[in-house]
Amino acid sequence: MPSLFLLEAALLIGLPFALWRWAGLHALAPLAVLQIMVGLALGPSILGELAPDLHASLFPPPVVAKIGSVASIAVVLYACVTGMHLDVGALRRMRGLHWQAAGSFLVPLALGSLLGLALLQLDPAALGPAAAPWQFALAIGTLTAVTALPVLAALLKEIGLLHTGLGQQAVGLAALNDAALWILLSVLLLLSGTGSEDAHPLYLPLFLLGMLGLRALLAWASARRPLCAASEEGLLVLICALAFAAAFLADRVGLGYVFGGFLAGLIVPARLRPPLLARLEWPTTFLLMPFFFMATGLRTEADLLAPSLLWLMAAATAVAILSKLLGAAVPALLAGQPWRHALALGILLQTKGLMEVLVLTILLDAGIITDVVFSALVMMAIICTATATPLVRLLQPPVAAPQAALPPVAAADELPAAERAHAG
Numbered sequence: 001m002p003s004l005f006l007l008e009a010a011l012l013i014g015l016p017f018a019l020w021r022w023a024g025l026h027a028l029a030p031l032a033v034l035q036i037m038v039g040l041a042l043g044p045s046i047l048g049e050l051a052p053d054l055h056a057s058l059f060p061p062p063v064v065a066k067i068g069s070v071a072s073i074a075v076v077l078y079a080c081v082t083g084m085h086l087d088v089g090a091l092r093r094m095r096g097l098h099w100q101a102a103g104s105f106l107v108p109l110a111l112g113s114l115l116g117l118a119l120l121q122l123d124p125a126a127l128g129p130a131a132a133p134w135q136f137a138l139a140i141g142t143l144t145a146v147t148a149l150p151v152l153a154a155l156l157k158e159i160g161l162l163h164t165g166l167g168q169q170a171v172g173l174a175a176l177n178d179a180a181l182w183i184l185l186s187v188l189l190l191l192s193g194t195g196s197e198d199a200h201p202l203y204l205p206l207f208l209l210g211m212l213g214l215r216a217l218l219a220w221a222s223a224r225r226p227l228c229a230a231s232e233e234g235l236l237v238l239i240c241a242l243a244f245a246a247a248f249l250a251d252r253v254g255l256g257y258v259f260g261g262f263l264a265g266l267i268v269p270a271r272l273r274p275p276l277l278a279r280l281e282w283p284t285t286f287l288l289m290p291f292f293f294m295a296t297g298l299r300t301e302a303d304l305l306a307p308s309l310l311w312l313m314a315a316a317t318a319v320a321i322l323s324k325l326l327g328a329a330v331p332a333l334l335a336g337q338p339w340r341h342a343l344a345l346g347i348l349l350q351t352k353g354l355m356e357v358l359v360l361t362i363l364l365d366a367g368i369i370t371d372v373v374f375s376a377l378v379m380m381a382i383i384c385t386a387t388a389t390p391l392v393r394l395l396q397p398p399v400a401a402p403q404a405a406l407p408p409v410a411a412a413d414e415l416p417a418a419e420r421a422h423a424g
Contacts, residue, residue, distance in 0.1 A: 005066050008058065012038070012290040029386045030154045031285075032353040035293045036382055043297030045304045045375065064298055071295035073244075074288035075358065076261035080243040081281050082355075083265025084273045085149055086175055097169070100331040101176040104349050105145050107327030108320065109184075112144025113137045115319050119373075123308065130367030135192055139368045142184055143359060143377055144320050147177040148385075150285075151353030155389055161396065166341055170348040173328065177349070182262055185359060189256045192366050204253045211246065215267035222269045232275045239268060239276055258362055289354065296357055299364070302375040312376040317383050324350045344395040351388045356381035 016034040020026050025034060040046060048055040059067075116137035119126050127136050152174045156162040162171075190204075243264040250260025268276065302309055329346035333339060357378055364374045 004058070004060075005063050008063065008067070008294075009291075011042075012294050013287055016290060017286065026158060028389055030151050030158070030351075030353060030389075032148075032151050032289075033382055033386050035290050036296070036354070036357060036378065039290070039293035039295075039297030040300055040304075040378070041297070042294060043299075044301045045297075048301075049303075059298060067291050067298070068295050070288065070291040072257075074284060074292045075258055075361075076243050076247045077240065077280065077284045078289060078292075078354070078358070079247075079258045079261030080239065080265035081277065081284055082150065082178070083262040084268050084277055086179055086266060087270060097172055097176070100169075100328055100335070100345075101173055103327035103331045104147070104173050104324060104346075105177050105180045105327070108145040108323035109141040111141075111319050111323040111326075112316075113141030115144070115315060116140030119312065119315075126312075126370055126373055128363075128366075128368040128370055128373075130192055131369070135188065135368055138184075138188055139363050140316075140373075142181065142188065143356065143363070144316065144323060145177065146181060146352050146356045146359055146381075147174045147324075147349045148351055148353040148355030149174040149178050151355065151385060152348060152351045155348070155351055155392075159389060159393060159396065161392070166344055166348075170345055173345070173349060174351075178355075181355075181359070182259065185362065186255050186259050188368070189259070189362070189366055190254050192368055204255070207249050207253050207255075210249075211263050211267055214242070215269075218267060218272070219269045222272050232279070235272060236276060236279050239264065240280070256362055256366070258358065292361075293354070293357070296361060296378065299361075299371070300375045300378060302372045304375065304379070306372075309372055309376045309379075312373065313379045313383075316377055316380040320352075320380060320384055321347075321350050321387075340395045344392050347388055347391045347395070350384045352381040353385045356384075 016031060016038045019038075020029075020031045020034045042055075042058070044055060047058075114137075116139065117133070119140065120133055120136060127133060128139075131139070149171065153162065153171060156167040156170065161167040243261045246264040247257035247260035250263065251257035325343065325346035327346075328349050329342040332342035332345050337345075360369070360374050360377055360381075363369045364371070369377075
């Protein structure tokens, strides 16, 4: 059994990268899209239907349990990396983006929530076992509003737009979208009551105060002692341990273990982030996250060709694309941006990738959505992310002028690391 798991590890890590890099697919889509598709292809919905005996022999219960364990580690570390990509100070310094930031998140949230309510009218069985109708609708709206900052940065790097005005504006809006996403998701999880049954009401504020105290302690320590190669190794171990401890505590108080990992990354001081991202982001993205996508594929048991699933996928994709275009492109046009720039901005912000799959997994575990909704929106995430690159290439202006009104969006601890993670 260990040898089978090791063989599957080689397949999960090597196959998506080989297709992405050496088959030339990196020019069409980020690596995350290929990782998601390989996970789905090896899962019960595709391989299980085409070759059930082979699927059963490749993924017996002990191997599935091992994949799930590695996937949990991958998700916590990826959430921590995502937290380190968000620079709260840079977000505060942004000027001139408020209408576009509000529109690019609130319009998809509103239209997606309306889609969720309409879906419940057509198919009441779509409601998750632990959700009220309004919670389900808000969850669909949240999933519609997702923009994945790491995937977007990788996409912009691939098409040469990362350091243009369009690229910087898109990254800034994605950072604001991510911040709003995590806040809304934490509120939704708290209201759904997914925490430990014996959790005291005071545990949540105590946990948040503790994280703020750790942030102050890390900032004080980083200001007093400069980093060297030896201390970077110790710091990496410390932050990884902190991410897992915060994930455990956040899960106990009802925020969810992924949010705990995110908070652990968010409290890391800006001056400590570059060496941490340089050492942590690459192995997390290329070596660990494929196990998460395989675990996602193994959980996708719905018939991907079922008319109800295809209808939901098509409706969700249409609403996601249209709402991001309305929410981001229209304010950009009103602000005087050329129509090519405005449309490209709306298309870039539909990039969802693994952030969408991550949020879907959280909501499925919380009992807010069902397996069919999960499968349909995984397919929606693939379509939205895969279509962004060719569409932006069509709209890409010959020269993208920098936006003088915009301050630097990404601090020194953000964009270089994002550039290194060509996968998102």
